[in-house]
Amino acid sequence: MKKLFVILLVLSMVFSLAACTGNQQPPAAQEQPEQPEEPEQPESPSEDGDKLVIGLLQDITGKTATLGKMIEAGVKYAVEELNAAGGINGKPIEVITRDTTGDVTVAVNAFELLCTQDKVNAIVGPPVANIGLAIAPISELYDVPVLGFAIDPNTLQKEDGTTYKNMFLLQPSDKQQGEIMAKYAIEELGSKKIGIIFRNDNAYSVGISNAFRAYVKATDVEGVEIVEEVEYKSSDTDFSTMLMKLMAAGADTIFAPNYTQELITITQQARAIGYQGRIINGLDAAPPFASLAGDAANGVIYINNITESDPKIAEIMKIYKDKTGVDATNKFFLGHDVTNIIYQIVQEVGTDPVAIRDAVENLSGFEGLTGVNSIDPKTHQAPGLEMYVHEIVNGESVMIKRYATD
The missing domain is CATH 3.40.50.2300 (Response regulator)
Known part of the structure; x- marks a missing residue:
């Protein structure tokens, strides 16, 4: 009992x-x-x-x-x-x-x-x-x-x-990671019209989307906006209609913070319907994502705890x-x-x-x-850890920017 x-x-x-x-x-x-x-x-x-x-x-x-x-x-x-x-x-x-x-x-x-x-x-x-x-x-x-x-x-x-x-x-945390990806999209990619696709019954996907959204809405960079958002459930497997909605809204960048298996499907379907803009993600586009998603993975940008160029990691x-x-x-x-x-x-x-x-x-x-x-004894979180933004180029992960978290 x-x-x-x-x-x-x-x-x-x-x-x-x-x-x-x-x-x-x-x-x-x-x-x-x-x-x-x-x-x-x-x-x-x-x-x-x-x-x-x-x-x-x-x-x-x-x-x-x-x-x-x-x-x-x-x-x-x-x-x-x-x-x-x-x-x-x-x-x-x-x-x-x-x-x-x-x-x-x-x-x-x-x-x-x-x-x-x-x-x-x-x-x-x-x-x-x-x-x-x-x-x-x-x-x-x-x-x-x-x-x-x-x-x-x-x-x-x-x-x-x-x-x-x-x-x-x-x-x-999800807040730190979401903010880094939003900052990179705005300041480095020059993203203006941003779409978001996230899973509404998963705390990770919701939390990192919330942080990303809040950062975008608070930016003082002129012309940056979230043009459309779509939500899905764990039972969904066809994302084409949702992705078409983001394309129709003119999204030049799609933020898709989702687990690896869902992210593979989303990325492949986005390319299949003709989306040529940027796709940016959280941790789950790290390896082995590229090898599983195939050519559709090229150009995807994601965040990672490590970079393979670190000699200790590589060894x-x-x-x-x-x-x-x-x-x-x-x-x-x-x-x-x-x-x-x-x-x-x-x-x-x-x-x-x-x-x-x-x-x-x-x-x-x-x-x-x-x-x-x-x-931090007050939050039980680990401040100051670095995160690395990568792009998938010809199936390989290339580290392009390093960020320190607060």
């Missing part, structure tokens, strides 16, 4: 929070389920006391599995390196993966299992905003820090502005490709960095999850492959 109450509570909060990020008015207040009782905390974070057990809460088999599996690969690559160097106190670091399948209810159950059954010391959270929104409320019930990549600030902060004590974001990419035959993407390096952050903290404060949480909240100046990581 307690688990039922938890799931009902989480689902109601997710829908409310997700609605708040979009253009729609939030639904009328509904009676909330009774707050679940505080669960008993595990007697110790792991069976071996000072052994480090890292939990992975990722989509391994669902629609966003390309993201989750790459984060998992980055974590395991880093753990292999660290274990070869002696692990923690001579004991190997253990990784336990729980598959969310991209489903909110499954994710909630998986999160609870990591905390109670697996007794992990820290959790590497998902890059999917809807999942982050789902676990944020119940993360309060367990003293296990979640170092994640869901860029919606609502995964970190409650309605009253206070933070969820255990939730942290280790990459720039690891080569090693990993030679070993597995798979290209390491930005999510790989996010997973790699967060694992090393956890390792460094455990070296300093030990394996107690509360001590780890407190140290994460005060993280400062960790130099990783994706930038210098620090956490």
Whole structure:
């Protein structure tokens, strides 16, 4: 019964929070389920006391599995390196993966299992905003820090502005990313008539669109306007009519912040109906997008946490490709960095999850492959990380501008 109450509570909060990020008015207040009782905390974070057990809460088999599996690969690559160097106190670091399948209810159950059954010391959270929104409320019930990549600030902060004590974001937020792409479109591309296509039932797509839209509307550059916006649902697969609407409005640039599989279809259909203008995106046009979208990907502009021209990035990419035959993407390096952050903290404060949480909240100046990581204790976000704007040219990603986030 307690688990039922938890799931009902989480689902109601997710829908409310997700609605708040979009253009729609939030639904009328509904009676909330009774707050679940505080669960008993595990007697110790792991069976071996000072052994480090890292939990992975990722989509391994669902629609966003390309993201989750790459984060998992980055974590395991880093753990292999660290274990070869002696692990923690001579004991190997253990990784336990729980598959969310991209489903909110499954994710909630998986999160609870990591905390109670697996007794992990820290959790590497998902890059999917809807999942982050789902676990944020119940993360309060367990003293296990979640170092994640869901860029919606609502995964970190409650309605009253206070933070969820255990939730942290280790990459720039949707607001920061949306503003960078809008700034680039206006100042570098000279975009004047901008169209937007976004998914209205996904917190990531809504959040980054909101930030992009707000920046465009606030610009003092003469003649810049949003000429049309179209929304779609997760069940949609034909975007031609929506794209024609943007073309008819005279859009010289289309902003399409959508997950990789949807973005492939949108880009291919846009080119198929004759759209020759700019298409700009968020993180999900990073590799392997170009290889999957084919020639339609050429000219697409996107933002990324890394640039392959960085020698350290290039070296690891080569090693990993030679070993597995798979290209390491930005999510790989996010997973790699967060694992090393956890390792460094455990070296300093030990394996107690509360001590780890407190140290994460005060993280400062960790130099990783994706930038210098620090956490603002007031927001649980990582200010100052750099982002890289790329263009796809002849199927290859070319870095064209670097931005620092606030």
